Amino acid sequence: MITEAGMALDQELMRRMHLTMVKIRRFEARAVELFMAQELPGFLHSYLGEEAVAAGACAALRDDDYITSTHRGHGHVIAKGLQLDRMMAELYAKTTGYCKGKGGSMHIADFSHGILGANGIVAGGIPIAAGAALSAKMRCTSQVVVSFFGDGASNQGVFHEAANLAAIWDLPLIFLCENNFYAVSTSQRRHQKIGDISIRAAAYGFPGVTVDGNHPLLVYQAVKQAVDRARQGLGPTLVECRTYKWMGHYVGDPGAYRPKEEVEAWRGKDPLPRYERYLVENGVSTPEEIAAVHQQVAAEIEAAVAFARESPAPLPMDALADL
Amino acid sequence: MPQILYKEAVRDALREEMIRDDRVFLIGLDIGRFGGTYKATAGLWEEFGDERVRDAPLSEAAIAGAAVGAAMTGLRPVAEIMYIDFMTIAMDQIVNQAAKLRYMSGGQAEVPVVFRTQEGGGRASAAQHAQSLEAWFAHIPGLKVVLPATPFDVKGLLKTAVRDDRPVVFIEHKLLYNTAGEVPAEEYLIPFGQAKIHRRGSDLTIVALSRMVLKALEAAEQLAGEGIEAEVIDPRTVVPLDLETILTSVEKTGRLIITHEAYSRCGVGAEIAARVMEEGLYYLERPIKRVCALDVPVPFAPVMEDYVIPNVARLVEAARSLCA
Numbered sequence: 001m002i003t004e005a006g007m008a009l010d011q012e013l014m015r016r017m018h019l020t021m022v023k024i025r026r027f028e029a030r031a032v033e034l035f036m037a038q039e040l041p042g043f044l045h046s047y048l049g050e051e052a053v054a055a056g057a058c059a060a061l062r063d064d065d066y067i068t069s070t071h072r073g074h075g076h077v078i079a080k081g082l083q084l085d086r087m088m089a090e091l092y093a094k095t096t097g098y099c100k101g102k103g104g105s106m107h108i109a110d111f112s113h114g115i116l117g118a119n120g121i122v123a124g125g126i127p128i129a130a131g132a133a134l135s136a137k138m139r140c141t142s143q144v145v146v147s148f149f150g151d152g153a154s155n156q157g158v159f160h161e162a163a164n165l166a167a168i169w170d171l172p173l174i175f176l177c178e179n180n181f182y183a184v185s186t187s188q189r190r191h192q193k194i195g196d197i198s199i200r201a202a203a204y205g206f207p208g209v210t211v212d213g214n215h216p217l218l219v220y221q222a223v224k225q226a227v228d229r230a231r232q233g234l235g236p237t238l239v240e241c242r243t244y245k246w247m248g249h250y251v252g253d254p255g256a257y258r259p260k261e262e263v264e265a266w267r268g269k270d271p272l273p274r275y276e277r278y279l280v281e282n283g284v285s286t287p288e289e290i291a292a293v294h295q296q297v298a299a300e301i302e303a304a305v306a307f308a309r310e311s312p313a314p315l316p317m318d319a320l321a322d323l
Numbered sequence: 324m325p326q327i328l329y330k331e332a333v334r335d336a337l338r339e340e341m342i343r344d345d346r347v348f349l350i351g352l353d354i355g356r357f358g359g360t361y362k363a364t365a366g367l368w369e370e371f372g373d374e375r376v377r378d379a380p381l382s383e384a385a386i387a388g389a390a391v392g393a394a395m396t397g398l399r400p401v402a403e404i405m406y407i408d409f410m411t412i413a414m415d416q417i418v419n420q421a422a423k424l425r426y427m428s429g430g431q432a433e434v435p436v437v438f439r440t441q442e443g444g445g446r447a448s449a450a451q452h453a454q455s456l457e458a459w460f461a462h463i464p465g466l467k468v469v470l471p472a473t474p475f476d477v478k479g480l481l482k483t484a485v486r487d488d489r490p491v492v493f494i495e496h497k498l499l500y501n502t503a504g505e506v507p508a509e510e511y512l513i514p515f516g517q518a519k520i521h522r523r524g525s526d527l528t529i530v531a532l533s534r535m536v537l538k539a540l541e542a543a544e545q546l547a548g549e550g551i552e553a554e555v556i557d558p559r560t561v562v563p564l565d566l567e568t569i570l571t572s573v574e575k576t577g578r579l580i581i582t583h584e585a586y587s588r589c590g591v592g593a594e595i596a597a598r599v600m601e602e603g604l605y606y607l608e609r610p611i612k613r614v615c616a617l618d619v620p621v622p623f624a625p626v627m628e629d630y631v632i633p634n635v636a637r638l639v640e641a642a643r644s645l646c647a
Contacts, residue, residue, distance in 0.1 A: 131392020
């Protein structure tokens with residue numbers, strides 16, 4: 001475990017991470033409401049509870065660095081810089097969405113911000129991330145890649161294949177495992193023998209570290225170290241962030257497979273108020289500034305919802321385009 | 324015109340494209356120092372080095388996935404999967420990722436990747452090394468599927484594949500690598516969606532894929548001796564398919580045999596037959612015949628393998644019964 005992050009961090013960066021977490025929290029909460037009100041087709045896999053991971057990790061990246069994301073990817077893409085209105089429009093399956101309504105929640109992408117797509121196949125993005133890292137290395141751009149995936153994905157064959165490939169070719173790739181202790185309904189205790197997933201990196205010959213994923217600065221610190229390593233040509237790192245999702249696997253899943261006490265214990269360690277207390281205690285933000293952020297984001301989200309609702313739906317034969 | 328081998332035509336196509344465009348690189352098992360399991364990439368590592376001819380660890384899924392990721396971020400990879408039977412290991416990256424990323428992203432992603440592989444039997448390589456699986460890939464929207472039968476075709480089509488901005492599954496044949504043919508020294512490309520008429524005839528149309536083109540031509544020679552003139556057509560690309568050339572021929576001959584090494588059941592022949600039925604039913608004077616592998620795994624013993632994989636004798640027999 002890495003110890004508490006120092007005060008050397010730039011305060012503006014710390015406040016930006018807070019803004020990101022608030023955006024993710026409020027966007028996801030609103031999306032859940034809209035989904036339950038049956039305004040959004042398909043499925044939603046909520047990121048509520050895991051905001052610190054995306055916020056901390058993406059704060060360590062340049063705009064032109066790449067990420068690959070997962071079915072639970074709203075947090076990642078918001079943290080990487082996507083606009084809430086075009087995201088909401090994609091959830092509403094409108095033509096103004098990032099993917100023109102072609103992809104939906106699980107496939108949001110924006111190449112202008114290095115987002116190579118959320119992926120509906122568990123671990124499907126990991127070898128793609130390796131390819132992007134290979135490409136960055138071959139093109140000598142100093143770009144790095146963060147591949148987000150969960151504890152479940154760490155058992156998938158391609159994770160291991162990509163880890164081995166990244167190791168042998170020293171690819172500028174950060175394997176970011178969000179361990180929320182469940183793969184759908186199967187607890188980590190029942191799906192793998194190991195406790196810390198980060199030890200798997202040693203099997204492939206590169207460093208792995210486990211951090212408290214509910215503290216954005218600890219996540220930031222670990223990812224920043226990994227990013228610096230990668231940019232120096234020293235190869236991959238596995239950063240495991242321990243966190244917890246509030247809702248079940250998908251919105252609508254009551255998650256009866258998780259003990260009530262466990263859920264409540266993690267809800268009690270809500271990363272957002274915890275970080276807000278930290279910011280106030282360390283003189284980075286005042287309570288009024290924090291409240292203002294919440295207000296600003298809430299307004300932005302309502303505007304995003306209005307934008308999405310008013311945007312045009314695709315025509316049926318739009319299905320034939322973009323093949 | 325110079326005669327070169329099919330495998331040399333593959334190598335020359337790759338070499339020319341790698342010289343032309345710095346972004347083109349190769350990734351696969353044993354393609355570098357070893358020159359490829361069928362020597363199709365011999366000499367390329369010596370010329371281009373480790374950076375652009377990458378011997379990968381034994382991970383078809385990682386090879387395919389890395390090729391997808393590299394293609395999405397500005398490079399033009401040609402990923403070799405040693406045997407089409409091993410494409411099974413890479414299926415998610417080919418079918419769920421490469422084929423669909425452009426569409427799902429609303430046109431944002433370009434995935435200019437070529438998956439090069441080889442298929443076919445006739446070498447006692449047994450069930451897991453002798454399949455012909457083009458039908459699986461032809462079934463997936465978002466993939467182009469190419470099966471070249473001659474050195475001339477493989478060179479022109481491979482160059483087109485490398486320059487295509489969409490994913491291409493490029494299927495060579497293990498027993499074609501050492502066949503010779505005329506290949507011009509000057510540069511040329513063959514567009515997709517253009518069938519080749521190898522032989523003209525007015526009694527019977529034979530549509531053949533990959534190595535069956537050669538067997539169809541042999542059969543046609545034999546049939547000519549019996550007064551049956553067969554027209555032999557190679558679609559060359561299954562997706563996109565040049566149906567028009569096939570229909571024009573069937574309109575003339577009224578009789579159609581479709582032949583491929585893939586298993587009969589749900590093979591590409593079934594698709595072509597359905598399309599001809601839909602758009603050219605009234606041209607047909609007889610039912611369409613498919614001459615394909617029997618629906619069993621390809622057996623090891625040569626005598627059994629010859630029984631299972633379609634041969635010249637079966638083609639001749641099918642032709643005779645259609646023209647009786």
